[in-house]
Amino acid sequence: MNAPQKRSLTEPYSAYHRDALPEEDKELAHVERGSPGGEYLRRFWQPVALAAEVGELPKRIRMFGEDLVAFRAKSGRVGILELHCSHRGASLEYAVCEENGLRCCYHGWLYGVDGRVLETPGDPPESTLRFSICHGAYPALEYKGLVFGYFGPPENKPEFPIYDSFELQGDRLVPYYITYPCNWLQVHENVMDPVHAVFLHTRVTYSHFAADVWGELPAMEFPQTPTGMIYVTSRRWGDNVWVRSNDIILPNLAQVGHVWEDGAEPKEFSRVAITRWTTPVDNRTCRIIGWRHFSSDADPRGLADERQCGVESVDFFGQNGARPYEDRQKIPGDYDAQTSQRPIAIHALENLTRCDIGVATLRRLLRAELRRVANGEDPKLSPLRVNGLVPTYTHDTVVRVPARTGASPATDKEFVREIGRRITEIVVGGDHHTDPSRTERVRAMIRDYSAQQRMAVA
């Protein structure tokens, strides 16, 4: 499967000559059972619901186009079962949570979290039917307010990976999700598109993040990392240089820095504001689900609001479809831009430019990985661990390094880009990854580098 050919219009007023619409890039975008993308994504633990939603009542969910139910036995264990009872098909969203499992409302069959049939109480006690069949179940677990499932081949189930940013001291992780009526990929790849922040979030209507620095077109780099890739954006802001990286952990986990960063005050290796998976509900629906990180140093301007984070809601602008249509037209947000790229964006109609290198790189990495899995190999996983934690790379760093005296704008832009490259080397490379004090060590290295640069400039 290769991406379809593109044919652009080249004349004014030529829409009449538009060919029939090409198909979407099925290899990358489709997620149903047996699709290359779906099989690849199934090899990773995926969050499916807020733990708070999986309480006394079962929660109907949908993943990879399958209808399922997540539930919590009274013992506290969570389970993910196929929606329809193995007996007569009644939906388990109407079942009752019991001590050790979920009991179907219709004839009382009781299922364990693993799908074992524990009781078929309408049958005589000597019935052995329940030992010969299992209800469809997927492994499930709960972590920091989210319920996760593993939807891949049982023999390939990976350890649940814990990233360093999940366990940062002083961070409060608040779970939330937002459902998007479109394919997962176009939502996910937006994280590797720093240019949309310049236009969508700042220049085209007004500054969604209340800081003009976002409207500066940055120097950009898109290096790979042991877990995937990051973007590196570097901007001059007065005597400061702001270097920012967002992190994609393949396939569908992203970490985003603080949206209210304004580049005003020096900081080194300030960490994650959002950890989010973009999960494949079905080919035409996805869900951003994860945590907002709250900590005092991450919100110097006091604009964050934990109370807005939860079901279909988060505390920054334009992330869901709840606003009236005309308001969304006047000041569109991420939700409007991304869902409107068609239910499944058609790559063959795009005209990618230099500002889309991040998106193109991500697609190339995903395609390589899903083909690897389709060929029977394992997906690439990070080889690094710090006390069991996998290092991540999202950060905002602001260093006070004025432009060199007399430098032209072009020369300074190269200087700024060079600062971004060097800081990225510090963050991604080096031997600090297995150091329990990684954060402090990286910060010190950046401070040293920054001081050297200031001296060189002066």
Next chain:
Amino acid sequence: MNAPQKRSLTEPYSAYHRDALPEEDKELAHVERGSPGGEYLRRFWQPVALAAEVGELPKRIRMFGEDLVAFRAKSGRVGILELHCSHRGASLEYAVCEENGLRCCYHGWLYGVDGRVLETPGDPPESTLRFSICHGAYPALEYKGLVFGYFGPPENKPEFPIYDSFELQGDRLVPYYITYPCNWLQVHENVMDPVHAVFLHTRVTYSHFAADVWGELPAMEFPQTPTGMIYVTSRRWGDNVWVRSNDIILPNLAQVGHVWEDGAEPKEFSRVAITRWTTPVDNRTCRIIGWRHFSSDADPRGLADERQCGVESVDFFGQNGARPYEDRQKIPGDYDAQTSQRPIAIHALENLTRCDIGVATLRRLLRAELRRVANGEDPKLSPLRVNGLVPTYTHDTVVRVPARTGASPATDKEFVREIGRRITEIVVGGDHHTDPSRTERVRAMIRDYSAQQRMAVA
């Protein structure tokens, strides 16, 4: 056409290995024109609307996937016509009821209840077009507040059958209907599933019928009758034995006993609480339509409420989708269990057990009958008549027969089953069917039998 093969999962956490979903059992479930099930069901009069709905304005209806209009000419006669005018296709739901027919709003064509074109008033008087064509019509009649249609081959139109339970003295028949967004069969076969009453209606959440006796797993039998089949459930309740039968008159008529029975007081051959057809609106929609029977002896605890019976409503728990989703999750009813078996239940995914013998028997009978019709034979009809009335078998009977002294629970359950069998022989067999005083005769026979048993026990 045979039912598709089933393949069950047999390992915990094995949902990943689920095959692609098999198809529904089309032979049994589908109802569109030319389908075996549809052609079989078309051989019987089917209720389509409440008479009260077919008044000054035509009533748009849908049956067997066809769009139709039921109407009442001012003469009082009811008719069922194809929805779209034979002239230019305008919908006859916008037509006007006149003395002898229905007049299309668009150009005034007038149709009789039989589809004859009575007027084409835009044409010159000498026009003969109206003699050369007929509008599509189905035979219709009105009976006890319901409008019925016959949708089968004209040459096979049966007499409208009147069952004894339609004409019981002291019974008030109150018409009602409820539309279900699912195939007719899964709703209909629930009548032959007495075990769901134990679990859905009693044990799993709480007692919908306010009587714990429903939660006792009964001895069960599923004998055939001259018109179809019944279930026989027999339960020990203190010194009493409660024997209950619900009746399926093939293909899609069911009669159900009283839902507020509590087994407390002796009664013999107490009759019908609900007469209901489950009609095929289309493959994925059906309608329960019929009557609630109201009489003083049928409601000793005063829980029935005639005012709740009508359009999309009936006077007992859980019969429609009007409750909020969360309430339906907390205490699901028949509507929730049955509609959630998928739009068309997939038999190949079921695991039927001994508690599903009634459902399996009903499917076998329906399949035999629809194949008979597909082969050009007539469906089986009851040969019995009492003054033109066809006997039916639904009843609740409570006899005071204590357990034999010293009998073990297992021995007593066999005794209870034997009492159920014998009472069923009295109700279904014998020579009383053509006796105008059948009811009294059956009751006397049961009383005799009950007295003998009491004596034998004592």
Next chain:
Amino acid sequence: MNAPQKRSLTEPYSAYHRDALPEEDKELAHVERGSPGGEYLRRFWQPVALAAEVGELPKRIRMFGEDLVAFRAKSGRVGILELHCSHRGASLEYAVCEENGLRCCYHGWLYGVDGRVLETPGDPPESTLRFSICHGAYPALEYKGLVFGYFGPPENKPEFPIYDSFELQGDRLVPYYITYPCNWLQVHENVMDPVHAVFLHTRVTYSHFAADVWGELPAMEFPQTPTGMIYVTSRRWGDNVWVRSNDIILPNLAQVGHVWEDGAEPKEFSRVAITRWTTPVDNRTCRIIGWRHFSSDADPRGLADERQCGVESVDFFGQNGARPYEDRQKIPGDYDAQTSQRPIAIHALENLTRCDIGVATLRRLLRAELRRVANGEDPKLSPLRVNGLVPTYTHDTVVRVPARTGASPATDKEFVREIGRRITEIVVGGDHHTDPSRTERVRAMIRDYSAQQRMAVA
């Protein structure tokens, strides 16, 4: 492609014998890209929105099954662009109107009204991508409160045609539209169906236009004109004869006379009340869009109401679906009759009669024209012009010509028909078409003719 065969039912109660539904007449009805009807309709300027809707915000529209956006640059020029941005596909309904074009919200690409890419601001200044591609655009213009587009081959773009009735002195043209959930053809052809006015608008329920004269079955003719066809209806009303013509300008423009005409007062060549295109939104949706004409002599009874004309609304009865269903059943209007002819009317199920000659004629003309275009020829356009204006033929004329003394009703009907024919010759034929004072000249000719007839009668 030929229209499919028809098979009528001929027996009462024979709906069971209905064949499977035939298909719609795709050649005439379908409008998607490449369909014969769609390609024909694309050869004409089509109105797509009210100018008042295309203001600060772009307006999402749909035509010929294509999703588009109409917008107004701040310079005032209107444009019609493909909905999805050529860069990454975000919808231009969320774009910002600027001085010279429309700027996508996502990455700031700027498009001119002709589809030229004016800026790709995320790219380096030296980027030349924007010179090598064009965004899909259709020519657009604004005229008297409507925005029009041309959707055909650029090389065949016709001059925007102005009809004499667009520029009548004393006329106020108020734009409006109403969307119909059905194919365009069944809505359009209603204009050539004068008999529906007798039944739908007058006799079947009550007189929608408050004048009993509409209920008289008229003498009818359907002559062709240089631009298409008209109907000619002629009715006796006391000593008056009312001759009325509505005009179809091929393919989908219609002009309709005053709906409150009552035949009471003499008038000659009174002109247009409604100019309306029936536009193809997609195969199953159309839009009536055009102007209500307001002038004092067009509304002698004061029943018109300009304030009711606009988005999804017009000032006469039964033109949209806003009334409650039961009200629409009691007194159906055009909207109810036409939308209920199925989403796409099935001609093969119709039984056309002499009262449908206008509809049949229109279909024949359309079929001939669309085949001409499919064969590579140009559609027929009017050769006539008066100072650049194309003459049109809609009129109401009431002449005082009593029935001849002693004439039988049949004889008088022939006389009335003859008057209609002669007045139509005056209106359609003759050498007045290029006369700047055509209206006055036609009126004088009719007055002369009328006076002669009165003398002949007396």
